Amino acid sequence: MMMFAFIIGLLLYVIFKVFVRAFYVVKPNERAVITSFGRAQRISEDAVQDPNLNADEQQRYRYPLLRTIGPGGPYFKWPWQEVHKVDIATQSIDLTWDPTKHQKTIEAVTKDNLTTGVDGQIRYRVSASHLYAYCFGVDSPLEHVMGYFISVLRERVANFVDPKGQSLVDGTELAEQGGSAAAELSEGVSINDLRKNLPLLNDYMEQQCRSTGARYGIELDAALITQIDPPPAVDRALSAINSTRNQVAADISTARADAEQQITMSKRAVDIASNNAQAEVAPLLELAGTLAEIKASGGPQALAAYVRNMRIPLLGRARRIVQSAVTGTRPAAVADH
Template sequence: MLFTAFLFGLAIYSIYRVVIRAVFTVKPNERAVLTSFGRAQRFGELPVDDPRMTEEERARYRFPRLQMIRPGGPYFKWPWQQVHKVDVATQALDLTWDPTKRQDTIEAVTKDNLTTGVNGQVRFRVSEDNLYPFVFGVADPLQHVMGYFVSVLRERIANFADPKGQRLLSMVPATSEAQGDGAGPDLSEGVSINDLRKNLPLLNEYMEQQCATTGTRYGIELEAALITQIDPPLEVDRALSAINSTRNQVAADISTARADAEQQITMSKRAVDIATNNAQAEVAPLKELADTLVRIKAEGGSAALAAYVRNMRIPLLRNARRIVQTTGHSTPA
């Protein structure tokens, strides 16, 4: 009786292990890798030709290409085989995700030695062409990649400088730079937290470029970095607000002074043009009279010139109030 029950139980267990658990399916968003006694089916090696990696890194991250089971089923496996399913859909994680601890923000030190909080998201997906490092290479690949991403982010924040910072330098007079008063470097560097807030797209683009090799290294492809917030401590934020207000006021005063100077220059140029036109208007009749006298003398001689001068003096003598006689010549006054 006991032996019969044992055989019946063994048969049920065999049916469960060999028949029921031997059949599996793969969902549309999944890919599966089948291992026999812990070894996956392989066919060659995946070439590593990323120019951003060194020769030593290429040799280290050269992984075999695995035989992948695509969505569908049912598939059959033997009891000594094991199925490893991987979700290849695009997923999103907060930067604060860490299975070992709970945190509300990622702390990073800026170029000005200020501790600031960073928040955002990362979109990623598992690389179908390089499943080996994700399934077998790292114990927790997602945690490893997030640590790599945060490390690169902190390094970038610690060395970030506004690429357009030189625009403030043009507002400083050349005499101040010649005197070496130090105003130029202070204006050109700016405040690192302000620079980071204004250049979040550049920071996200840099992170995507630097993390483009994670697909080769860890089998996880980072599709987008969405850093949305950079929040310094409250007292630092208040100080930055005061600095920004002062800089805005200085920029407004500089703009007003430049507008006034340009207006004065324009008015001076117009006054010079008016004076030049008036002088030319006064000189033009004199030039015309001189040309006329030259032509009269050339055509009629001295007698004709004397007659012309006499005729021109008659209206003047008529309007004169008195005449002064000197050495036989009269001069109207």
């Protein structure tokens, strides 16, 4: 009886182990790797070449190309085989994630020797072409990627310099760029430079972390560094510096605007005076030209007749006429209007 029960139990175990657990399904966002007695099934023993690795790293991270099973099923496996399923969907994680400790921010030291906190996220996904590195290369690939990312981030923060901040601080471009340069006088302080150039910092991190796929089997999709917060005392000092520099920038802009306004007004006043002078001179020039033509065509008698005829309306409007006689000259009449 006991032998019969043992045989029944053995058959049930074999049925469960071989037939029930032998079938598996791979979801659309998953890829599967099969190991037989602990050895992964390979397509090629040649290492996967990655252009983001240098020659030394290519020798260090020599991982074979594995045979992967795509979405679908049910698939069958033998009892001595094991299925390793990997989620290849894009995921996000905070920079502060660390399985060994709890932290609210990532501390980094700037080139000004100021300790600042960095917060943000990274988007990542498991590389389908580097599953050996992810499944068998290291024990905790995500932890390695986070450590690598943070070390590169701290190195970049410690050496970051705004590409245009230096020229703006020394004032060489103020005359060329006008008000836009004055608004950026807060540059030159490392934390301000970092805050103003977060997209540039994120692009640098993405470029430097392109090799994580070949190293650890995880590809960095995007770096999303959103906050750079110094300690409260440093933040208050920076606020005071920024306020002072902004005030200086505002004063420079106001003075430049006033100077430009005065120059414009002076130019317009000169133009108005020139036009008035031309308006006063134009009738005299026209009269002189008319008199010259009369004298040229009719002689002095015609010119004297023209002058006499022009006096007649004036004498008609005069209230009194004063005639004076000077020795050696003809009497002259002066009309008092």
